[in-house]
Amino acid sequence: MKNKLGKQSFQFPFRPRIIGSCSIVGEKEGKGPMAKWFDLILEDDTFGEKTWEKAESKMLKQAILIALQKSGHEKENIDTMLSGDLINQLMSSSFMARDLSIPYLGIYGACSTMTESMILGSMMIDGGYASNILIGASSHYCTAERQFRMPLEHGNQRPPSAQWTSTAAGGMVLSSDDKGDSAVTQGQQVKEIYITHATPGKIIDTGITDSNQMGPAMVPAAVDTIVRHLTDTGRSPDYYDIILTGDLGLIGKEIAIDLLNGAGLNVANVYDDCGAMMYDKKQDTHSGGSGCGCSASIFCGYVYREMRAGKIKNALLVSTGALLSTISSQQGESIPGIAHAVAVTTERGN
């Protein structure tokens, strides 16, 4: 257990690199405050496909293929691919992976999928089972609404606590080797990004049954994972330039700050939430964004680019998932929450 740290965390001594990244978002997300960080903004959320599900799958595939291109590798150099999404039976990921013909492992962590992929992918590289791994996660407002809530045509009224499933996808290439020369762009040396630690989370369910309160339902899991990560690694919150949860939304973010303060952790200067960052208040999404693609696209866009540019040195991404289904809600079950944390740095050495 040379690479287990504390009660629940892992360290990656060989420091897998993120050598390629791509974020794609839909129209609405492209009009929000994060717009400038995304690689591609769709002009039309159908992305030229006949169904929203096919559009989501295409968006995920494009994100992964552009990340691959930016890594400087060919498909043939990729050992395994890890991906997930919110559609039943991971339809977006399965059909994306079908087209790529790379060994594929599907994972499901609801909106925590991106960090779950990052943890397992990092382990595959750090443990010497792979040199290059493709990972991805996606969500789409229209596929999620009709699967989890109501047909769009119904014009469902959303309560103020509801979050807006982001039409978004993120893809990354993790590698055992430096990005190296290709990292010099426009005459400027850009930073390598290393994945150094991870903390997979426990499921915590505080009994919330209202699926329009998903942010608050996930907060206890997010806080538990953050506290556990800091304890296991012996770090304080200000070790990080940014601690990002995703996606607690506007209401969940406030509760998370309260709970973290209650645990003696002052995160005021470093903490934000991907769901709270994705939209402007006047975009009328109520409590902000959600969906696997929300934290995936913000990490693959904003965080990745700012790290490459040396503006962010140490980041902790804590994607959060609400593990409910329509059937579990119909059967009166409450919402199990989960959160997985991944620590990335641009600093060399440990």
Place this chain on the structure above:
Amino acid sequence: MKNKLGKQSFQFPFRPRIIGSCSIVGEKEGKGPMAKWFDLILEDDTFGEKTWEKAESKMLKQAILIALQKSGHEKENIDTMLSGDLINQLMSSSFMARDLSIPYLGIYGACSTMTESMILGSMMIDGGYASNILIGASSHYCTAERQFRMPLEHGNQRPPSAQWTSTAAGGMVLSSDDKGDSAVTQGQQVKEIYITHATPGKIIDTGITDSNQMGPAMVPAAVDTIVRHLTDTGRSPDYYDIILTGDLGLIGKEIAIDLLNGAGLNVANVYDDCGAMMYDKKQDTHSGGSGCGCSASIFCGYVYREMRAGKIKNALLVSTGALLSTISSQQGESIPGIAHAVAVTTERGN
């Protein structure tokens, strides 16, 4: 990449052990030819719960808890848990994991879930990220029928090629350490079981769109993974005492034998399929069993016990998944197939 072997396989030099295992099946499965190998046969497929989904989740939880008990470990010694099932958003696994309060990673590979869990769990142990891992997979006839096909009350007529989703669950404890003394049962030294290699599979889709032809839809992926595994490891089929696919069913099994013969591999003496083994022909399941729980329970029951007893030395489990969803079928998509292989042995050394 010290632990990658050939194009697509991994080796596990630290040889994770399977130190506990449990299989639970439903009434019908308990009347089939494999009955004597299961740890628990339900008297009633509702397992005392109000809904089938809750029954499946309880069955999975019991399988995991009994495997844990048989491993001689406490819940506190478990580092992480990996599990999946067929219900949308992995309802059985999520609610099982909620009750156990162990870091949890959800995975989805349709009926290939058990080997996907074994691969990722073995990597976590072999790479030094964990000492003990719990893994599990489940399926339930009644949850699958109403989710993927028709309400049971509809009395849907099944074509001869249809497979019967097994009501079954399997749980295992993987460990970095020998089972040791506790392996001496009833005065008889039983064998350690080591996981030595794995081959994650690619998605192969040959254009079959009929969801009553799932076995045949998965065959090409299964054959591809077996051929790839044997090539990567330099082994011939008779290296193994048993090569088990799961779950191609009766029709799929015949096609697999043909294709393997066509590839110059004579598997006549060693090959079988979990879906073909699960039921007696007179049980009227048509083309045999399917579902994550089918290969999980047959491996955790029959294979595990025969290996412990020294009757099987080398086994290759190749769980197969049909990555379709109701929505993908409705949208005219064909069925993507996948298969992941795991090699286990009772032989010491390499």
